[in-house]
Amino acid sequence: MGNTHQKAGKTVNGFRKNDSETMQATYQEVYPKVRTHILKNNGNEDQAKDIFQEAFVACWRNIKDGKFLEGNVSGYLFTIAKNKWTDFLRSSDYKKTINTDSQSFLTVVQDDPIPKEDILEEEQNRSAMQTALSQLGENCRSLLKMFYFERRSMEEISKEMGMAPSSARNQKYRCMEKLRSLSLQIKNNER
Amino acid sequence: MNDSSYISQEHQETFERYLMDQMDDRERSQFLENLEQDAQLMQQFNEFKALFHSVEEAALREELESFHSELESPSKKTTKGRTFPIYKIAAVITVLVVMGLWLLYQKDPSEKLYQEYFTADPGLPTVMGNSSNYAFYEAMVDYKQGHYKTAISKWEQLWAQKKDNDTLNYFLGSAYLADGETTRAISFFDLVVENEQASFKNEAAFYQGLAHLKNGDTQAALKSLKKAQDEKSRELIKKLKD
Structure with missing residues (x-):
């Protein structure tokens, strides 16, 4: 009992730190179950993968935001995926597509069903930032990824990018400034 | 978000340390206290946090794709993960071979013949992708790697839906036999042998014969082997009769 508890704590911590090994192990453990569930319930391979990955991101985000502090991450992830699939089956997009093309509707899953005002706002912010990120230069993107996601040290990163640590540090600052202004622009254009 | 100018580098780095769990307890509580008292700082922090998470999320999504592709080709994983010299x-192999040879000469004649003739069916080539048979081939990969129990549990899930699929029945039998569960193997092979159209009929009869042989039941073995119309079975029948 104490052991499972410890293991659960380790997984939560691994997610918080973006630990690749922990996340991959969870992915490999939970995906087959989600896949079986979706295939049994009128879904196909592509849908299983999409729903599962959305659920994975949501699970990871909730851990980061402190909404999930301790407990069994795998069970939690499975529940999120299952609920997402239920939501999808109930959504109007699914009903619309039953008789037509059953492949092409996956892109809309995320925005459905119509969320509350504030959730919508949050979603818009998020998608503006993702667009901004895709417009950011390759250098910025990989620098930010190595530092924020992979959690590598500034020394290591500067070596890999072939620049002095101080200029890598400056560049990181400039990149975030640029990312912010780009996403503000994108958001303002949408309004 | 508002459009005012961006935070200072120092601010950014403080936010980063907080978000990356690099603050000690004292710094963290000091930082949280400052946030409480300074609405503007709070607003800047929330904005930065959202940007920070968006970078992380984009990277995570890339990572998920690579997790997924490793899921589909487990062979890559095994070569990477092993560090045994x-x-x-x-x-280990030498010890196993020596033990195997020793066992071979200890066993009674039918067991000996079984050892001589039995090599697990090599399985079908696995083509991964979005095939509807994904589950079947996923288990095939386990089977080929010698993970018979895993393969069995995956195939049995499929079996619940397709009890008369002779390919499935044949490989369930093969997996059980390779795993040493002869009785179960025999009953799965039965399903194939009884089906005149089954494409694995000969193989199933041959392996069923071997399974009986392993059980020490020579009569039943002969009966099964006679149903297989291939050279190997005839040869084995001859040896059994000698």
């Missing part, structure tokens, strides 16, 4: 593997 080659000589250790060689030593």
Whole structure:
């Protein structure tokens, strides 16, 4: 009992730190179950993968935001995926597509069903930032990824990018400034 | 978000340290206290946090794709994950071979014949992708790697839906036999042998014969082997009769 508890704590911590090994192990453990569930319930391979990955991101985000502090991450992830699939089956997009093309509707899953005002706002912010990120230069993107996601040290990163640590540090600052202004622009254009 | 100018580098780095869990307890509580008292700082922090998470999320999504592709080709994973030195593997194999040979000469004649003739069916080539048979081939990969129990549990899930699929029945039998569960193997092979159209009919009869042989039941073995119309079975029948 104490052991499972410890293991659960380790997984939560691994997610918080973006630990690749922990996340991959969870992915490999939970995906087959989600896949079986979706295939049994009128879904196909592509849908299983999409729903599962959305659920994975949501699970990871909730851990980061402190909404999930301790407990069994795998069970939690499975529940999120299952609920997402239920939501999808109930959504109007699914009903619309039953008789037509059953492949092409996956892109809309995320925005459905119509969320509350504030959730919508949050979603818009998020998608503006993702667009901004895709417009950011390759250098910025990989620098930010190595530092924020992979959690590598500034020394290591500067070596890999072939620049002095101080200029890598400056560049990181400039990149975030640029990312912010780009996403503000994108958001303002949408309004 | 508002459009005012961006935070200072120092601010950014403080936010980063907080978000990356690099603050000690004292710094963290000091930082949280400052946030409480300074609405503007709070607003800047929330904005930065959202940007920070968006970078992380984009990277995570890339990572998920690579997790997924490793899921589809487990062979890549096994070559990467093993760190045993080659000589250790060689030593283990040698010990196993010696033990195997020793066992071979200890066993009664039918067991000996079984050992001589039995090599697990090599399985079908696995083509991964979005095939509807994904589940079947996923288990095939386990089977080929010798993970018979895993393969069995995956195939049995499929079996619940397709009890008369002779390919499935044949490989369930093969997996059970390779795993040493002869009785179960025999009943799965039965399903194939009884089906005149089954494409694995000969193979199933041959392996069913071997399974009986392993059980020490020569009569039943002969009966099964006679149903297989291939050279190997005829040869084995001859040896059994001698």
